[in-house]
Amino acid sequence: MERKSSPVKAFQYNTSLPGRCFRLLTLNLGHGDEDICCTLKQTTLDSEIEFEAISYTWGDTTPTRRLWCNGKISAITRSLYSVLWQLREEGQQFSLWADAICINQSDTAEKTHQVRMMQEIYAKAKNVIIWLGKEEETDRQGIELMKQMYDCLGVPDVSLGRDYINAEPEAFGLPPIIHVAWSAVFNILLRSWFERVWVIQEILSAQSYTARCGALVLQPELLQAATLNFEKYSGFRPAILLAIQDLRDFKNASVICGLKAVSNLGGKLNLRDLLYITGIFKSTDPRDRVFAMIGISADGDSNIIDYGASHRDVLLQVAKQEWRSLASSNNAPSGLGNLTFIRDTPRAENLPSWVPDLGIRNFNPLHFYFAPVRSENDANFEKVDLLDEVLTIRGQLIDSAQVVVTDRPYEELPKQKTMPQNFDEFINNKDWQCISKSILDWESKCYCLAQSRENSTVEASAEEFWRTLVFNLTAHKEIASTEMHQSYEAWKEGTKLLVSLSVDKPSTSSEPGVWSPPGMRNTPDSFGPVHTSMTLPPDPNSGKVEMLWERISRMCTAGGDFESCFLNCAFNRCFFITPAGYMGWAPKDAQQGDQVCLFSGSDIPYLIRPRNSQAFQLIGACYIHGLMNGKARELGLNKKEQSISLI
Numbered sequence: 001m002e003r004k005s006s007p008v009k010a011f012q013y014n015t016s017l018p019g020r021c022f023r024l025l026t027l028n029l030g031h032g033d034e035d036i037c038c039t040l041k042q043t044t045l046d047s048e049i050e051f052e053a054i055s056y057t058w059g060d061t062t063p064t065r066r067l068w069c070n071g072k073i074s075a076i077t078r079s080l081y082s083v084l085w086q087l088r089e090e091g092q093q094f095s096l097w098a099d100a101i102c103i104n105q106s107d108t109a110e111k112t113h114q115v116r117m118m119q120e121i122y123a124k125a126k127n128v129i130i131w132l133g134k135e136e137e138t139d140r141q142g143i144e145l146m147k148q149m150y151d152c153l154g155v156p157d158v159s160l161g162r163d164y165i166n167a168e169p170e171a172f173g174l175p176p177i178i179h180v181a182w183s184a185v186f187n188i189l190l191r192s193w194f195e196r197v198w199v200i201q202e203i204l205s206a207q208s209y210t211a212r213c214g215a216l217v218l219q220p221e222l223l224q225a226a227t228l229n230f231e232k233y234s235g236f237r238p239a240i241l242l243a244i245q246d247l248r249d250f251k252n253a254s255v256i257c258g259l260k261a262v263s264n265l266g267g268k269l270n271l272r273d274l275l276y277i278t279g280i281f282k283s284t285d286p287r288d289r290v291f292a293m294i295g296i297s298a299d300g301d302s303n304i305i306d307y308g309a310s311h312r313d314v315l316l317q318v319a320k321q322e323w324r325s326l327a328s329s330n331n332a333p334s335g336l337g338n339l340t341f342i343r344d345t346p347r348a349e350n351l352p353s354w355v356p357d358l359g360i361r362n363f364n365p366l367h368f369y370f371a372p373v374r375s376e377n378d379a380n381f382e383k384v385d386l387l388d389e390v391l392t393i394r395g396q397l398i399d400s401a402q403v404v405v406t407d408r409p410y411e412e413l414p415k416q417k418t419m420p421q422n423f424d425e426f427i428n429n430k431d432w433q434c435i436s437k438s439i440l441d442w443e444s445k446c447y448c449l450a451q452s453r454e455n456s457t458v459e460a461s462a463e464e465f466w467r468t469l470v471f472n473l474t475a476h477k478e479i480a481s482t483e484m485h486q487s488y489e490a491w492k493e494g495t496k497l498l499v500s501l502s503v504d505k506p507s508t509s510s511e512p513g514v515w516s517p518p519g520m521r522n523t524p525d526s527f528g529p530v531h532t533s534m535t536l537p538p539d540p541n542s543g544k545v546e547m548l549w550e551r552i553s554r555m556c557t558a559g560g561d562f563e564s565c566f567l568n569c570a571f572n573r574c575f576f577i578t579p580a581g582y583m584g585w586a587p588k589d590a591q592q593g594d595q596v597c598l599f600s601g602s603d604i605p606y607l608i609r610p611r612n613s614q615a616f617q618l619i620g621a622c623y624i625h626g627l628m629n630g631k632a633r634e635l636g637l638n639k640k641e642q643s644i645s646l647i
Contacts, residue, residue: 011072013104020045022114022121023102024095025069027088036084037068040101045120051095053125055202055209056083057192058100061284069101076100083131086214097121108307116302119295122205130203132191135214142184143218148174150225156232158261168235177239185226186240186250188213194252197281197292203256204263204296220260227257251280263296271297271318272338272356276365286311290318312349316389319355323391336602340365340621342587353618354391354646364568366604366621369471370628388647390615395644398632399578399596399624401586401607405446408588409438410570413563436498443492446575453581468575468583468625470565484562491559491566497552569623582627587620594619597644603630608644615645 017023021044028037043049056079063075067084076084080100087096103114122128152172168177175181193199203209211218230236231254240250255277262269269277274293283289287307291314294300304317322338341356351357412435450465451458466488472480573585578596586594586607594607595616605627607619 009072011069011074013107013110015042016107017042017110017114020117022097022117024049024051024097025101026095027084027092029091029093030088035066035068036081036088038070038084038101040069045117045124049095050126051097051124052127052129053097053122053202053206054080054083054129054131055122055193055199055206056080056098056131057196057199058284059192067101074101079131079133082134083129083212086134086212087129090215097125112305112307115291115307116295116305119201119205122202123207125206126208128202128206128209130193130199130209130211132188132193132211132213132218135216136187138180138184138187139213139216141181142186142188143213143216143222145175145181145185146188146218146222146226149229150222153225153229153233155221155224155261156228158228158258159265165232166234168233169239171235177236182239188218189223189226189250189253194256195282197278197283197289200256200259200278200281201292201296203260223253224257224261227253228261230254231258255280268296268298271300272322272341275318276341287314290314310349312351315351315357316355336367336599336604339599339606339618340367340604342618342620352389352391352647353616355389364571366623369473369477369623370604391646393644393646394600394641395597395602396639396641397595398598398605398627398639399580399582401576401590401592401594401596402579403449403577404586404590404592405442405449405575406588407438407442408570408574409435409442410567411572412438413567432498433501436495440495440499443495449575449577450583453577453583455581464583464625466562468585468623469569470562471569471585471623472625472628473565475561475565480565484565487559487562489559490555491562494552494555494559497548497555501548501552573623576622578624582624584622584624584627586622590619590622596622596624598632599644600641603628605632608646611647615647618646 021042023040023042025038025040028039030036058077059079061077063077065076065078065081067074067076067081077100080098084098099114099118104110152174170176209220211220211223230240230250259269259277271290271293274297275290278289278293281289283292287309291305294302294305299321301321304314304321306314309317319338338356339354342353412431447461447465450461450468453461463485466485467480469488470480470484474480474484569585572588574588574590575583576586576590577583590607591609594609597606597608597616599606604621605624607622608616609619611617
């Protein structure tokens, strides 16, 4: 009689993990296509056991590969399978920690408990294995060039601050930017591992780490040298553009290595700033954007990590934690700085207006430019009503938004990969032509508004205007000087010249380029009539095209400092003026009639919108030229304080 084989039993987690207990796995010996088998055991963080932790990206979260765990069958993702397979091929029998296996992902309570311990787990690991994926064809070439960068340039010292140097690779004996080896470097630095938000905690917590591309090992100093030197040497950046077309795609690797360098010096950022900086990273679960940062922040509370809580509840808890900290320590910059992160829609799950959706990064908060308060003892907060989710603060209503320019053509510039390099590229690129014209019209419109203010003079308005466009600051956050004004004039002239190359027909407007809001006095614009210089392009055979394009290139280069600062200030903001004669930048959802509020002790003005007779919606922080850094009080704009309830 034939004996029936016993059915294969599925692996199950039989015990919970109390206290500081966690699980480790050990790979059984095997080779090639043989099933991967492992033993899973429970231990404690207080033990002396040595282990390595794996940092990898889940990729497709559907478990499709078979794994034998404690003699029973389980399933894991392809990504985790590939790293375990590689380690087994190398005879690895060291104890390992991998979240997908060592945590019961289907048990919400255990997952919450273990994730609260993850920073400690990675910190205790003898080494963290960063799995970038299987070896690809160009990886050896890329790693070799990273070694050359390290040998020639070393790792920049971030404690000295950012010191940008305009030097090209050849100056250091490295291949020219057109060499294919640079593409091989970026093929490594753009792997999906660099997109995952959890890897930041994993690498910052690590005592030591090694990156792996299959069997190839990439030492940490090579990653640091490659990413940080691309930040330091501006002459290297064309290599990025040639390889990947967009500098923003390289940002993840730069952020990770920059934060690791700061961490190595003992530095820690607060949770709010970490959430902003890492907003470009991805997570399947939006709550993980917050949870991944708590363990490595200076002020994070691990109790916020709770997979039983909704995304809305998590964001609300983060905001409440900051205000509770403020109430207990009178740390005014913490709370008021938090309000500068308020941004417009879309916002998660109908949050109260005073709770920032910190998982989204698409603007530069004003507290990165200006101190939120004059001193830690100046703020006066009545209460945070946790029951009704109302925040009540003492403040003054000092002005309002009179005219808001809602169009924002400058936001189209970053969407263009690179500026046209010659006349033919520009003529064949309708997007660049349209953007150039739109920005020129926008600048003219805003300048008209600046000139239309009561008691303004042409000379004073012109200077106030260009200073307003850049928050009156340089890229190094110093007061803008004549050099910035010269850069502004060059940018303006370059834009005019680009528009003059347009093949469109001249405007038929009776008053081209002159715009004036209803009820305000008419004034000339900053460029003169905007479209009167638009003509058909000169004959390419006349030689004038090359001369004109050379002039445009010079102007655009000279205007680069202004344009960079301008775009950082303007993104997701709109230009506005006030009845009291001020101009500035407001959140892009600002409307006529929004009130300018100066909260008690604050040096940054905010826009708020009446929602009913007793409460306001917080629209966000705004830059108002002449009212920053406490000047509102110096100018005698103090009005009676009142309770401002934000809902």
